[in-house]
Amino acid sequence: MKKISLIIASAFMAVSGLSAQESIHAPLPTMSPVVTDSSTVVFSLTAPQADSVKVIGSFLEEPLMMKKGFGGRWYAETPRLAPDLYNYRLEIDGVTTVDPANPYLMRDIATQFNIFIVPGGKADYFLPADLPHGSVSKVWYRSDSLAVDRRMTVYTPAGYETSGKNYPVLYLLHGMGGDEDAWNELGRAAIILDNMIAAGLVEPMIVVMPNGNATQAAAPGYTGEGLILPDGMRSVAPAGKFEQAFPEIVSYIDSNYRTIPDKAHRAITGLSMGGGHSWRISMLFPEMFDYVGLFSAAVRWNGSGVADPSDTEAGQNMLRRQFELNPRLYWIGIGKEDFLYDLNKNFRNDLDRMGVKYTYEETEGGHTWTNWRHYLVDFLPLLFRENAE
Amino acid sequence: MKKISLIIASAFMAVSGLSAQESIHAPLPTMSPVVTDSSTVVFSLTAPQADSVKVIGSFLEEPLMMKKGFGGRWYAETPRLAPDLYNYRLEIDGVTTVDPANPYLMRDIATQFNIFIVPGGKADYFLPADLPHGSVSKVWYRSDSLAVDRRMTVYTPAGYETSGKNYPVLYLLHGMGGDEDAWNELGRAAIILDNMIAAGLVEPMIVVMPNGNATQAAAPGYTGEGLILPDGMRSVAPAGKFEQAFPEIVSYIDSNYRTIPDKAHRAITGLSMGGGHSWRISMLFPEMFDYVGLFSAAVRWNGSGVADPSDTEAGQNMLRRQFELNPRLYWIGIGKEDFLYDLNKNFRNDLDRMGVKYTYEETEGGHTWTNWRHYLVDFLPLLFRENAE
Numbered sequence: 021m022k023k024i025s026l027i028i029a030s031a032f033m034a035v036s037g038l039s040a041q042e043s044i045h046a047p048l049p050t051m052s053p054v055v056t057d058s059s060t061v062v063f064s065l066t067a068p069q070a071d072s073v074k075v076i077g078s079f080l081e082e083p084l085m086m087k088k089g090f091g092g093r094w095y096a097e098t099p100r101l102a103p104d105l106y107n108y109r110l111e112i113d114g115v116t117t118v119d120p121a122n123p124y125l126m127r128d129i130a131t132q133f134n135i136f137i138v139p140g141g142k143a144d145y146f147l148p149a150d151l152p153h154g155s156v157s158k159v160w161y162r163s164d165s166l167a168v169d170r171r172m173t174v175y176t177p178a179g180y181e182t183s184g185k186n187y188p189v190l191y192l193l194h195g196m197g198g199d200e201d202a203w204n205e206l207g208r209a210a211i212i213l214d215n216m217i218a219a220g221l222v223e224p225m226i227v228v229m230p231n232g233n234a235t236q237a238a239a240p241g242y243t244g245e246g247l248i249l250p251d252g253m254r255s256v257a258p259a260g261k262f263e264q265a266f267p268e269i270v271s272y273i274d275s276n277y278r279t280i281p282d283k284a285h286r287a288i289t290g291l292s293m294g295g296g297h298s299w300r301i302s303m304l305f306p307e308m309f310d311y312v313g314l315f316s317a318a319v320r321w322n323g324s325g326v327a328d329p330s331d332t333e334a335g336q337n338m339l340r341r342q343f344e345l346n347p348r349l350y351w352i353g354i355g356k357e358d359f360l361y362d363l364n365k366n367f368r369n370d371l372d373r374m375g376v377k378y379t380y381e382e383t384e385g386g387h388t389w390t391n392w393r394h395y396l397v398d399f400l401p402l403l404f405r406e407n408a409e
Numbered sequence: 410m411k412k413i414s415l416i417i418a419s420a421f422m423a424v425s426g427l428s429a430q431e432s433i434h435a436p437l438p439t440m441s442p443v444v445t446d447s448s449t450v451v452f453s454l455t456a457p458q459a460d461s462v463k464v465i466g467s468f469l470e471e472p473l474m475m476k477k478g479f480g481g482r483w484y485a486e487t488p489r490l491a492p493d494l495y496n497y498r499l500e501i502d503g504v505t506t507v508d509p510a511n512p513y514l515m516r517d518i519a520t521q522f523n524i525f526i527v528p529g530g531k532a533d534y535f536l537p538a539d540l541p542h543g544s545v546s547k548v549w550y551r552s553d554s555l556a557v558d559r560r561m562t563v564y565t566p567a568g569y570e571t572s573g574k575n576y577p578v579l580y581l582l583h584g585m586g587g588d589e590d591a592w593n594e595l596g597r598a599a600i601i602l603d604n605m606i607a608a609g610l611v612e613p614m615i616v617v618m619p620n621g622n623a624t625q626a627a628a629p630g631y632t633g634e635g636l637i638l639p640d641g642m643r644s645v646a647p648a649g650k651f652e653q654a655f656p657e658i659v660s661y662i663d664s665n666y667r668t669i670p671d672k673a674h675r676a677i678t679g680l681s682m683g684g685g686h687s688w689r690i691s692m693l694f695p696e697m698f699d700y701v702g703l704f705s706a707a708v709r710w711n712g713s714g715v716a717d718p719s720d721t722e723a724g725q726n727m728l729r730r731q732f733e734l735n736p737r738l739y740w741i742g743i744g745k746e747d748f749l750y751d752l753n754k755n756f757r758n759d760l761d762r763m764g765v766k767y768t769y770e771e772t773e774g775g776h777t778w779t780n781w782r783h784y785l786v787d788f789l790p791l792l793f794r795e796n797a798e
Contacts, residue, residue, distance in 0.1 A: 113456065115454065115459060118507055125521065132507070145544040182663045237539070243537055246528075246536045276570045276571075
């Protein structure tokens with residue numbers, strides 16, 4: 021048997037990478053990036069023929085020029101970075117693409133970005149750890165009103181399968197251009213939930229991440245359009261019907277999962293367009309949610325084609341009625357540089373005039389996933405707790 | 410309200426892409442690649458500063474040189490390609506990375522590849538269609554014998570949630586270097602299952618894709634190692650314990666899903682190392698599976714550290730006993746150029762000498778995902794059918 025093992029081992033090594041064998045044992049590229057102990061980040065790339073290599077990332081005021089060293093190896097090191105999840109791409113001789121040495125990617129609409137994490141603080145919640153994990157499922161539900169099967173992502177907490185318990189539910193909505201993958205990929209929702217639940221900071225809960233684009237059945241690559249980039253991928257116009265159809269989703273979840281199907285055990289939040297959705301859905305169905313979050317929300321945004329009720333007497337009455345039902349939490353978060361800042365400020369002024377209670381968090385920065393991940397970390401511990409009232 | 414809509418629309422368009430706002434509405438790159446009506450494939454890339462751009466793919470005997478045209482736009486067109494799923498990467502001035510215009514990727518160990526599909530024939534099963542879809546879940550089970558929580562991928566067929574029925578189960582095992590993501594990402598298992606079940610060609614079934622590396626809890630990026638590339642990512646040495654521990658997985662599935670928990674309703678198959686696992690597991694637990702598949706299988710491979718029973722009298726007896734229990738299907742598939750071809754041939758010779766029945770499919774090509782996807786398409790219709798006996 022020893023002989024056969026050796027023959028196979030050699031054959032594995034000899035795999036050519038072209039048509040006859042799968043190149044599964046080619047050498048790994050050198051690791052890039054490396055997060056140093058002093059929280060700087062070192063990027064490297066072997067590119068002897070390249071004339072120019074840059075790192076482009078939202079954490080850089082301007083592209084970071086890499087320097088060519090021995091053997092055509094390029095290097096660059098960032099200044100010390102605050103703990104967080106960062107994304108970047110490389111520009112190689114004018115072409116912006118991903119770092120071939122970093123297989124950890126996240127997709128934002130039609131673009132893939134590399135990611136890395138500088139640990140510490142809230143960023144530790146973004147790193148997977150060896151502790152009890154929830155399940156993440158891609159499931160399809162029938163939307164009768166939209167007359168199509170639609171895909172959603174559902175997180176069930178560790179122990180769900182065997183506990184026999186019923187759980188509260190958070191509906192977590194993405195923004196314009198996003199889809200049912202966004203909160204889990206860009207937002208790292210399941211990893212955050214696993215970590216914060218295991219730490220005892222967050223109640224075990226089901227988290228539902230539907231596709232908020234009424235004109236889109238599922239994320240690109242999962243519909244009958246195949247691997248075409250649909251035009252709609254650029255920016256799926258919200259068709260307004262998503263909000264009215266929302267009870268279908270709640271009904272599907274309450275029918276297929278062990279939920280606690282009442283107002284006190286339902287939360288809804290979303291970012292940008294999904295914040296607008298959360299604002300509108302919670303107003304349209306005020307007896308459905310006791311917890312509402314608006315992350316950089318497109319409140320009072322008419323882009324959805326639905327007449328905005330908030331500037332009419334009827335609309336003001338809807339909002340008033342929602343608050344008469346005493347939601348336990350109405351949470352608003354936005355960055356000082358967010359282009360929706362003024363819209364949110366006006367909305368808060370109206371809430372103040374109405375004399376209703378809400379929680380407000382104002383942060384640095386703008387309309388970014390960095391903020392949205394942080395808002396999720398701040399929002400989750402407030403849900404479904406006795407003392408949240 | 411009209412005014413507010415316009416302001417927001419403009420703000421979305423003006424997003425700068427750097428620190429303050431997320432660049433979610435940057436223009437899409439021009440689509441690449443384009444599969445033409447005549448089944449050629451056109452690649453394009455804007456790279457005015459580049460001196461050399463090539464397409465590298467397993468379907469190309471040698472890299473396809475792209476030609477520079479007007480405006481620094483590079484083009485190349487393949488010859489007519491047979492219907493199939495293909496993967497490729499671009500080499501830009503000597504750096505091999507992904508095509509920035511194509512967001513559809515699949516990861517093989519630590520490398521991301523772009524994919525495209527030339528439709529027709531079996532390849533149509535690789536394309537998502539608008540028909541009933543199963544769910545795909547990433548779940549964690551406790552392995553007592555390996556003393557760790559481990560991740561697996563579970564496909565449940567369309568209608569599972571509401572049918573109340575019990576289903577047969579296929580255990581689908583990856584190869585060396587793979588993990589619990591491999592069959593669904595590289596193998597497109599869920600899409601194939603959806604398509605073939607909807608076409609009435611395949612019985613609705615649960616498909617379980619565990620992680621076959623006994624030393625690895627989950628795919629890279631989902632363990633406590635975080636976003637480090639573990640050394641083990643290159644080639645996770647099979648530790649042998651996976652095979653012995655397999656009943657844990659079956660037990661977890663039978664406890665948590667509506668299965669038909671008997672031999673007649675269980676199948677196991679895998680590719681390469683996973684074919685070796687299927688060979689060994691079905692022999693170790695001969696009353697567990699009525700359907701066994703070996704795809705380019707590392708049969709009689711001692712790399713796992715487990716003494717190979719097949720060259721001992723005891724081992725031959727195990728195999729004989731497995732066949733005395735009359736498995737309904739023992740299916741072997743391999744390509745003529747596969748480096749495991751001779752090993753499989755010797756194994757078949759032994760089966761012939763034993764006078765037992767098996768099904769054999771010999772194809773062109775080698776040790777490739779192209780073959781493994783095709784084998785899955787050929788294998789699935791043989792499972793759990795009355796007439797398969």
